[in-house]
Amino acid sequence: MQAKPNIILISADSLRANHLGCYQYPLPTSPHIDRLACQGVLCENMFAPGIPTQPSHTTIFTGQHPVTHGVVAHGGKARLGRGSPFLPEILLEEGYTTCAVDTLFRERIWFGRGYEYIIDPSLHHVFYASVTQEELNDRAIHWIKTVPKGPCSSITGMCIIPTFLRSACAACSTAAAIPPIRTTMPWTNGGIIRSAQWPGTPGCTPPMARSRIPNT
DSSP states (O other), rough: OOOOOOEEOOTTTOOOOGGSSSTTTTOOOOOHHHHHHHHHHSSOOOOOOOOOOOHHHHHHHOOOOOHHOOOEEEEEEOOOOOOOOOOOHHHHHTTTTEEESGGGGOOGGGGTTTSEEEGGGGGGSSGGGGBBBBHHHHHHHHHHHHHSSOOEEESSOOOOOOOHHHHHSSOEEEOBBBBBBBHHHGGGOOOOOGGGSSSOTOOOOOOOOOSSSOOO
């Protein structure tokens, strides 16, 4: 019988597809995402049924359209019904060790459903959205290295670093996080890092999406 795969789910909130190298952006903003695209599957036509973070991620975890699960906007009185399927709960029932390195459950309680572990770096901040990517990365990597044996799944913030992506675990990211200063400075104040200065993937050219990515 084939062993259950470990799962990593990374969700980058407010990331524009047309600013990634694998979608033809001319600057080297995403070398590690491009590496994943080169070695795996690149989706060229995907559309979110709901734009706001809470409806979109509720759809990701339930597989249901916002009109079906009822969460169609931020705020309001809508609640996800207990009868709705939820991916972390399904994985937990299938024998996975589940973990969230995340802050989204602070906005909607159902985003904490199905997790054996919840790691919340925002406890060290006055405002939960002040969590940095380095904080999320450090905690996600530490959990992955110390997680009990067996198939695992977790949710973590945006982690685009080789060590994390090569790990044998499952991780999902839904937390908004402040990016490292080294990744923002090259694109501000007129500064540009050329491709030759950016770590790439030897012998690997990311596939170019054939469909046009809108600028909006």
